[in-house]
Amino acid sequence: MSPDQDELVSSLSEFDRLIHEPARLMIMSILAAVESADFLYLQRETGLSKGNLSSHLARLEDAGYVAIDKTYRGKIPLTLCRLTSNGQSAFTEYRKHWKAVVAQWK
């Protein structure tokens, strides 16, 4: 393997794995584009089941990337999600890394 290929392979392993998982990447991308979004919007945009979305959100919340506020709209419970400042920086880093890897491939 050439030194360039070595570098490329090692750079692939440096991705933030918590974000790199496709479902969580979708969630992070959506939340990075808005100020906040509720559970219903996230579910419709990602196409994930309620349970699946809940578990991915819980992982992102545990990592401090996403803040979840449970409130009410009238009598209906409303789950509002938003990226924390940690989440925003992590996602920005992820995008930078991703662009660098794609540039290396070219």
Add this chain to the structure above:
Amino acid sequence: MNPTQLPRKRAAQYWYSDGINEIAFGILLLLLGGYFYLDGSLPEGHVLHSVLGIGLVFLLVGGVMLLSRLVTFAKGRLTYPRTGFVGYPRHKAPVWARVLLATMIGGMMAFIIIRIVLSHMDIERWMPGLTGLLFGGVLFYIGVRVATLRFFLFSLIALSISSALVLGDTTGSLDNSIFFALLGLAVILSGGCTLFHYLRTNPAPAEVSDES
């Protein structure tokens, strides 16, 4: 397109997906049409022209504030329970600064209109053309930003109406009222159809939690 940019575009499109905004915008255009009809109906040099000039500022600022509240209310009742809530990044400028800016712009517009009316310039004939260019440009920009075909159509409609009014040399002082009324009706009609389609394709949810 960078795949991480797609959610941004979809979130922007989501704001227009229910047609509520268009209906509100159309109502504002109809109000402007009514204003210009009143202004054009008064005889030249009438004292009420000055009063109407100031009234335009109140109509613009008050209309935008009232209609934005109505949009928020309607979306809260119709859109968010069906397809979810999205909070958009807020403007950094405080509300008072934005209202002040809108008032200044409205005031400048009113001043220009009064100047034109008082000076009897032939610019009156070209006003619908300038208005059409302005609105056509803004609607075209929105169309590009959210990649939604109907905004390009609005832009085309705005330019067509204004061209017809300028080239047709029609009723003169009532040109602006015709422009705003026709564009307003077109936008309301489109918004109504969009809302109808949205409500049909997204039925009201049962009274349950948003997650189980």
